[in-house]
Amino acid sequence: MNRLSQIFGAAIVIAIAVVFIVQFRPNTGPVQSAASTCVVEVRGSCISSVEFNASRNLLAMRTVDENRLRAMGYRRLTAEGLYERWLLNEDAKRLGISVSDDELTAELVAGRVRVSLPADKIRQVGYALNLREDLIRYLDVRNRQTKKFDSKQYEKQIRNITKMSPTDFREYQRKELIAARMRDFIRARVRVGENEAFEQFSREKSTRTLSYVRFDRRFYSDLIVDTSEKAIQAWADANKEELDKTWEGRKAHYLPECRVARDLAVEVRPDEAEQGPEAGKAAAKARIEQAVQRLKKGESFADVARSASDDPSAARGGELGCVTKGRLSKPVEDKLFEMKAGDVSDLIETEEGFHVIKLEQIAKDAEAERIGRLEAARDLYVAHESERLAAEAAKQVLAAAAGGKSLEDALAAYMAQLTPAKSAAPGAGSTTAKPADKAAKKDGAKDEGADAKKDGQAEPGEARAPYTIATHPNRPTVEASLPFNVSGSPISDAKDSTEPARIAFQLDKPGDLPKDVVALENGYAVIQLKEKTSASQEQWDKDREFYTSAMRAAKQNDALVGYMRRLKSTIGSEVKYDQNLLKESKPAEDGSGAPELPLEDEGE
Secondary structure: OHHHHHHHHHHHHHHHHHHHHHHOOOOOOOOOOOOOOEEEEEOOEEEEHHHHHHHHHHHOOOOOOHHHHHHHOHHHHHHHHHHHHHHHHHHHHHHOOOOOHHHHHHHHHOOEEEOOOOHHHHHHHHHHOOOOOOOEEEOOOEOOOOOOEOHHHHHHHHHHHHOOOHHHHHHHHHHHHHHHHHHHHHHHOOOOOHHHHHHHHHHHHOEEEEEEEEEEHHHHHHHHOOOOHHHHHHHHHHOHHHHHHHHHHHHHHOOOEEEEEEEEEEEOOHHHHOOOHHHHHHHHHHHHHHHHHHHHOOOOHHHHHHHHOOOHHHHHOOEEEEEOOOOOOHHHHHHHOOOOOOOEOOOEEOOOEEEEEEEEEEEEHHHHHHHHHHHHHHHHHHHHHHHHHHHHHHHHHHHHHHOOOOHHHHHHHHHHOOOOOOOOOOOOOOOOOOOOOHHHHHHOOOOHHHOOOOOOOOOOOOOOOOOOOOOOOOOOOEEEOOOEOOOOOOOOOEOOOOHHHHHHOOOOOOOOOOOOOEEEOOEEEEEEEEEEEOOOHHHHHHHHHHHHHHHHHHHHHHHHHHHHHHHHHHOOOOEEEOHHHHOOOOOOOOOOOOOOOOOOOOOO
16 A cells, blocks of 8 residues: 555656646746837737747757848748747637647657748748758757756757747747647648549659641741842831831831941850950950951951851841940940941950941931831831741641641651742841852842851851751751650740640640640741650559658648638738848858857757
């Protein structure tokens, strides 16, 4: 009997000790300041700066990179997490969800403490802060020798990390544990059936591969569109209203005076810049000086610019159009407006490299308007015509492939009947016709606007051959995509990046074609299903558990985010943040202004 009494008495002592430990308040009183303020106010309720600082330090416990924390805006994240915690606690009252003293004690004695983050940031930010989705931090509350709960170690951890007394910390954690239970309650209502999981698995693991042909507007505008002045004028006469509207928006760039010029630009190349600024500039200067020697030997400015210039205008023989002040870099502009018609400048140095410019004409008033309207008409006409030709080409090849030809044969038949334009629109004030090499003459002469630079650069001073239908970088060719799933993007420049994938998954077997072409950023594409693979039962059996669990976690996260959105729109719409407390501090050079980070366990 005495033995039983001793055991019973010891149990009572232990129970009292545990209660004493978790309720312990030192003689020195609470650490928190009586001057705490409200970081967040919701419907008259105050979330104090004491709790804000405690949460902020718990969140940052395993992250020592202060700059990363500031970049994440973790003060704002802390406040928003506490706001959502308040919402969950309020809704817990309605649902009757609470935490008993014994349950809270068990968590604290085990060293498990909770923090809160905004629901839509838990996965992303939690990962960055080394937090799992349960948002639990672990404190070392055990004695190093006995490995059992130690009240002194517990109190030291709390004070060092949260700056709170054990009693205040306990009430703070009660709110966090209730919020955690609410999150678990919301997540627990999510169900993922095996059939649903397999359907999603099949969609994601099944793949398709496409064959496709791009019909790029740039190919047609460079080589195929008839840019003769006659063709442009005919379009302008038929579309006067559109031209007038465009001209009204542009005329300030031409009137009262504009200057028709060409540019030969040589920029410092990346590989040259790696050798240092001076070495890079020296290499660029050597290249443009060799181009200038070609001018001195009698080559036309347009030809030299076409083959040696790094500027996009090289494709047009350096044509800049008729320009006014404010449209060129200052050094180039200053020189241009000092020159007389027919002059060719000396070398002009800019931050990017060097320029040589030729002033072909000074146009004023009516002449400036004539040139401006012609340039506007040319731009509009080429845009319309290249769009029309690209669309017609795509539909023609699609129809041929649908009629039984292979995609390759359908494209070859189309390309065989394609011929380059025989005339070109001159640039404003342009009088120089573009020479054509022998290969180009077989296809028909091309205009200055029909050329483009080849990939890569020619040797200094060496002319580049003009593009032909066979060598243009944007010519139509049959391409093959990499395997992709239903949410993939097999054609990078599709206007709707997922549209080709959606269409491909509607096709039944390899060789099938859709009923229409696919719109691209710069034209159209014809697509054809090349290969299809389906998720196997063996693969599903192997990945079932992992995939179902991942899918459930994703849906649970979506459910929690949606739930919080509803709470905010109902009981939590009246929220106010103390913006001064949410500002991220900027540390001084000596680090003295850095936010105070919590101390790790110092041991006994």
